[in-house]
Amino acid sequence: MHQKLKLYNTLxxxxxxxxxxxxxxxxxxxxxxxxxxxxxxxxxRTFTSFDxxxxxxxxxxxxxxxxxxxxxxxxxxxxxxDGEDKIGKKAKLENLEPMEIVQRYTNDFHEVxxxxxxxxxxxxxxxxxxxxxxxxxxxxxxxxxxxxxVNGSVYFNVRxxxxxxxxxxxxxxxxxxxxxxxxxxxxxxxxxxxxDFALWKKATGGHIMRWDSPWSEGFPGWHLECSVMSHKYLxxxxxxxxxxxxxxxxxxxxxxxxxxxxxxTEPVKYWLHTNMLTANGQKMSxxxxxxxxxxxxxxxxxxxxxQAYSPMTLRFAMLQAHYRSTMDISNDALKAASKAYxxxxxxxxxxxxxxxxxxxxxxxxxxxxQQINSIADGIYRGLNDDLNTAxxxxxxxxxxxxxxxxxxxxxxxxxxDKPTFDRMxxxxxxxxxxxxxxxxxxxxxxxxxxxxxxxxxxxxxxxxDYDKVDYIRAKLKAxxxxxxxxxxxxxxxYEE
Amino acid sequence: MHQKLKLYNTLxxxxxxxxxxxxxxxxxxxxxxxxxxxxxxxxxRTFTSFDxxxxxxxxxxxxxxxxxxxxxxxxxxxxxxDGEDKIGKKAKLENLEPMEIVQRYTNDFHEVxxxxxxxxxxxxxxxxxxxxxxxxxxxxxxxxxxxxxVNGSVYFNVRxxxxxxxxxxxxxxxxxxxxxxxxxxxxxxxxxxxxDFALWKKATGGHIMRWDSPWSEGFPGWHLECSVMSHKYLxxxxxxxxxxxxxxxxxxxxxxxxxxxxxxTEPVKYWLHTNMLTANGQKMSxxxxxxxxxxxxxxxxxxxxxQAYSPMTLRFAMLQAHYRSTMDISNDALKAASKAYxxxxxxxxxxxxxxxxxxxxxxxxxxxxQQINSIADGIYRGLNDDLNTAxxxxxxxxxxxxxxxxxxxxxxxxxxDKPTFDRMxxxxxxxxxxxxxxxxxxxxxxxxxxxxxxxxxxxxxxxxDYDKVDYIRAKLKAxxxxxxxxxxxxxxxYEE
Numbered sequence: 001m002h003q004k005l006k007l008y009n010t011l012x013x014x015x016x017x018x019x020x021x022x023x024x025x026x027x028x029x030x031x032x033x034x035x036x037x038x039x040x041x042x043x044x045r046t047f048t049s050f051d052x053x054x055x056x057x058x059x060x061x062x063x064x065x066x067x068x069x070x071x072x073x074x075x076x077x078x079x080x081x082d083g084e085d086k087i088g089k090k091a092k093l094e095n096l097e098p099m100e101i102v103q104r105y106t107n108d109f110h111e112v113x114x115x116x117x118x119x120x121x122x123x124x125x126x127x128x129x130x131x132x133x134x135x136x137x138x139x140x141x142x143x144x145x146x147x148x149x150v151n152g153s154v155y156f157n158v159r160x161x162x163x164x165x166x167x168x169x170x171x172x173x174x175x176x177x178x179x180x181x182x183x184x185x186x187x188x189x190x191x192x193x194x195x196d197f198a199l200w201k202k203a204t205g206g207h208i209m210r211w212d213s214p215w216s217e218g219f220p221g222w223h224l225e226c227s228v229m230s231h232k233y234l235x236x237x238x239x240x241x242x243x244x245x246x247x248x249x250x251x252x253x254x255x256x257x258x259x260x261x262x263x264x265t266e267p268v269k270y271w272l273h274t275n276m277l278t279a280n281g282q283k284m285s286x287x288x289x290x291x292x293x294x295x296x297x298x299x300x301x302x303x304x305x306x307q308a309y310s311p312m313t314l315r316f317a318m319l320q321a322h323y324r325s326t327m328d329i330s331n332d333a334l335k336a337a338s339k340a341y342x343x344x345x346x347x348x349x350x351x352x353x354x355x356x357x358x359x360x361x362x363x364x365x366x367x368x369x370q371q372i373n374s375i376a377d378g379i380y381r382g383l384n385d386d387l388n389t390a391x392x393x394x395x396x397x398x399x400x401x402x403x404x405x406x407x408x409x410x411x412x413x414x415x416x417d418k419p420t421f422d423r424m425x426x427x428x429x430x431x432x433x434x435x436x437x438x439x440x441x442x443x444x445x446x447x448x449x450x451x452x453x454x455x456x457x458x459x460x461x462x463x464x465d466y467d468k469v470d471y472i473r474a475k476l477k478a479x480x481x482x483x484x485x486x487x488x489x490x491x492x493x494y495e496e
Numbered sequence: 497m498h499q500k501l502k503l504y505n506t507l508x509x510x511x512x513x514x515x516x517x518x519x520x521x522x523x524x525x526x527x528x529x530x531x532x533x534x535x536x537x538x539x540x541r542t543f544t545s546f547d548x549x550x551x552x553x554x555x556x557x558x559x560x561x562x563x564x565x566x567x568x569x570x571x572x573x574x575x576x577x578d579g580e581d582k583i584g585k586k587a588k589l590e591n592l593e594p595m596e597i598v599q600r601y602t603n604d605f606h607e608v609x610x611x612x613x614x615x616x617x618x619x620x621x622x623x624x625x626x627x628x629x630x631x632x633x634x635x636x637x638x639x640x641x642x643x644x645x646v647n648g649s650v651y652f653n654v655r656x657x658x659x660x661x662x663x664x665x666x667x668x669x670x671x672x673x674x675x676x677x678x679x680x681x682x683x684x685x686x687x688x689x690x691x692d693f694a695l696w697k698k699a700t701g702g703h704i705m706r707w708d709s710p711w712s713e714g715f716p717g718w719h720l721e722c723s724v725m726s727h728k729y730l731x732x733x734x735x736x737x738x739x740x741x742x743x744x745x746x747x748x749x750x751x752x753x754x755x756x757x758x759x760x761t762e763p764v765k766y767w768l769h770t771n772m773l774t775a776n777g778q779k780m781s782x783x784x785x786x787x788x789x790x791x792x793x794x795x796x797x798x799x800x801x802x803q804a805y806s807p808m809t810l811r812f813a814m815l816q817a818h819y820r821s822t823m824d825i826s827n828d829a830l831k832a833a834s835k836a837y838x839x840x841x842x843x844x845x846x847x848x849x850x851x852x853x854x855x856x857x858x859x860x861x862x863x864x865x866q867q868i869n870s871i872a873d874g875i876y877r878g879l880n881d882d883l884n885t886a887x888x889x890x891x892x893x894x895x896x897x898x899x900x901x902x903x904x905x906x907x908x909x910x911x912x913d914k915p916t917f918d919r920m921x922x923x924x925x926x927x928x929x930x931x932x933x934x935x936x937x938x939x940x941x942x943x944x945x946x947x948x949x950x951x952x953x954x955x956x957x958x959x960x961d962y963d964k965v966d967y968i969r970a971k972l973k974a975x976x977x978x979x980x981x982x983x984x985x986x987x988x989x990y991e992e
Contacts, residue, residue: 065593065596097561097619099621100561100618103617104618110606120599121599122593122596122599123593123595123598129622129624131627131628211628340992342991343990345990346990346992408982443942443946443977446938448975449942449948449971449972449975452945452968452971456952472948475944475948478944479944479945480838480939486904487904487905494841
């Protein structure tokens with residue numbers, strides 16, 4: 001019925017038709033957070049983008065195994081091979097056990113994902129949960145002659161790898177340029193070559209996270225975990241690998257090298273990368289003071305924010321940009337997203353009320369029938385075009401015009417043929433809820449409405465309109481509330 | 497100010513004054529779920545009981561490191577040393593990767609904990625995340641001569657241990673009785689003695705979860721992980737170890753043996769155990785059809801349930817029983833709990849509205865002052881008496897009588913001295929919210945109230961009472977809603 005899904009593959013630098021290796025199964029791996037601080041908005045955008053892909057693949061009927069890891073060791077400051085572990089550093093600063101840091105920020109991450117309605121992945125493995133597997137892969141790389149030990153640490157030999165394969169092809173880097181651009185080893189460095197990267201690092205005095213290995217008490221290199229866990233849960237070659245575009249080099253390049261060297265085959269068929277977030281047109285960074293955390297956005301508690309923006313408003317704003325474009329966070333953009341999100345939710349309320357009476361004989365409105373089907377096609381065309389959610393949303397708003405026309409009586413449901421009516425309803429609901437993951441955020445300040453009702457109750461009572469008094473009491477009782485007629489005032493309470 | 501906290505120590509079989517090893521720090525380890533199915537109500541009760549302890553210790557000013565593990569490998573069916581892994585078995589049944597099973601039921605567990613307002617522990621370690629540490633401890637036990645290898649598996653030598661220490665002391669079992677009661681080895685068994693338990697098991701064909709070790713490709717024994725993780729995060733001897741009473745033997749007995757053998761010291765100072773749950777007086781079990789899952793309770797979707805019961809109703813019901821007594825789940829008990837919970841929430845709404853005007857000069861009500869302080873003391877006395885939450889709740893309801901008296905004008909806030917007024921307010925709020933972890937579940941069906949308001953709006957409009965029309969519009973706007981005056985009806989919508 002629909003055209004094929006096409007996805008932009010960073011490896012080929014073009015949109016390709018998506019053909020899973022072993023349909024209907026799809027294996028998808030996304031690099032998750034390093035849990036040493038509250039998850040930042042840029043990461044949230046990445047995970048939301050891949051949530052849409054996960055949801056859409058399931059909507060298309062695929063059986064997806066979605067693996068998103070938690071990096072809880074081995075990611076060093078500056079993403080380098082030397083220096084402190086990000087988590088170990090934070091643990092020392094806060095005088096906590098590193099795993100307390102891991103737990104706190106894993107919890108924060110999960111809470112943000114939940115509020116944004118991102119589905120949990122099928123497997124969420126941790127680096128520390130796969131140390132034996134990492135040690136095993138290092139042994140294999142050493143046996144292949146592609147990794148070497150120095151002073152208890154083990155490094156991947158990039159030049160050696162490049163003799164047989166191509167290092168740099170994902171990020172479009174040429175090894176000669178990389179060599180020219182890299183610093184000269186200063187004699188301090190134990191690596192044979194500055195291009196090489198760590199698979200295992202011997203723990204020095206400062207490192208509190210450390211484990212036994214055949215080479216030293218130490219910890220795994222950052223790039224290794226993803227190769228190990230994607231291999232364990234998705235196989236030697238799997239369908240989709242995703243992450244933020246800042247991970248293309250060196251992280252994903254190193255993953256390709258590790259996987260290719262071990263299995264002599266390409267580890268991933270489609271590499272997908274999300275673009276960056278800006279705030280008022282500037283790169284977000286702590287030093288510029290324009291870095292906004294999800295919780296600050298949800299509470300409005302940030303100097304750059306005029307007001308609070310709800311999780312669904314943020315999600316909607318993200319969906320309005322294409323995942324491969326930069327996305328700008330600003331009050332204007334968020335306010336516009338809030339407006340549009342609420343508009344869509346009004347559409348959702350309308351569509352769920354619509355009924356089609358098959359006993360009614362109405363003239364067929366061929367033009368409306370054609371338009372509705374064309375709009376539905378357009379929504380799928382947008383999603384199939386490398387997940388263009390903005391096009392899909394525009395289509396939903398076009399569909400909503402038809403819903404509004406039905407609501408105000410300008411368009412009779414039965415003037416559509418039944419399949420078209422059903423398609424209109426199903427596409428609107430399924431794309432909004434199942435694929436885009438948007439749901440209705442109900443008003444939280446229910447007390448305002450209850451107080452209004454009590455004012456009405458008071459008037460009814462003083463008018464001795466006891467039918468109305470009873471009616472209101474019954475309705476509030478259905479909400480689990482009772483009315484307390486006190487000497488000087490009327491209050492509500494939970495029914496006991 | 498308060499008497500000391502006393503806790504019932506299973507090891508000594510008496511209530512003991514709680515004296516942490518290294519105050520103000522408290523280390524607490526609780527055996528978490530084996531994530532091969534939805535968490536059952538009995539487990540939920542255990543985790544809720546220890547949540548109260550965690551909250552109360554923090555309330556008393558302790559800095560608590562609360563570790564609750566996730567068992568994701570090594571727990572075999574029948575809690576035995578032979579047979580299938582519970583998770584591996586479920587994975588085969590559902591044709592999934594074991595870690596998909598682990599993820600699904602870890603998510604379910606976390607969701608139930610969240611709905612019940614159980615705080616996350618400070619560290620939630622997994623068995624598969626500590627394989628290297630487990631291998632290391634096995635090596636140490638072999639080196640000590642207390643463990644032995646047979647055919648790639650490693651067992652703990654219970655008789656040897658018992659020569660120097662006392663096996664069975666936690667559960668009150670005598671090793672001679674255990675020997676008399678144990679089955680004779682039938683020659684099939686590779687253990688030297690039927691009392692011995694597995695530290696490492698060689699994986700046979702049926703086991704899909706397996707890792708390299710010095711002895712075989714296999715997996716760790718169930719009892720080992722808790723010794724390893726409690727040792728890693730809480731030290732050789734820590735303050736509190738908790739779990740369901742069904743874990744006393746063999747699980748906790750084996751933990752004591754492992755920890756004692758390794759460190760030649762008692763691993764835990766206070767052992768706490770929660771009692772079982774029954775349904776209508778009978779033990780809950782799948783075969784009797786009276787096993788109720790948390791989600792079934794929250795939805796009311798179970799043949800034994802008359803209605804749905806909210807998470808806070810369940811929590812309240814659990815708090816009404818002492819954790820060392822059996823607790824019976826029945827419609828009557830849950831309905832009574834719902835009623836009492838809502839009553840307490842009405843108290844909470846009242847207490848948060850109370851104000852004390854220090855400029856008012858009122859006669860001091862010495863009797864009320866004495867009563868309020870006495871009630872507050874009684875609440876703490878209950879909690880200090882081995883966490884008697886039922887006594888604390890009774891105290892809160894006594895306090896609530898004073899709150900009601902103030903609300904209806906029978907007791908003037910200023911007739912209390914300011915410290916007593918503050919104590920009344922603070923104790924009521926802190927015990928209810930911080931210690932018991934109860935919060936106000938607001939009505940979910942806000943639409944009922946909004947529809948009532950719209951009926952009022954319609955009357956105002958037809959009466960041309962435009963002040964009221966504007967007033968209602970403004971109030972609804974504050975809720976993020978707008979009124980749509982349509983040709984034939986009035987509806988509300990989200991403000992766009």
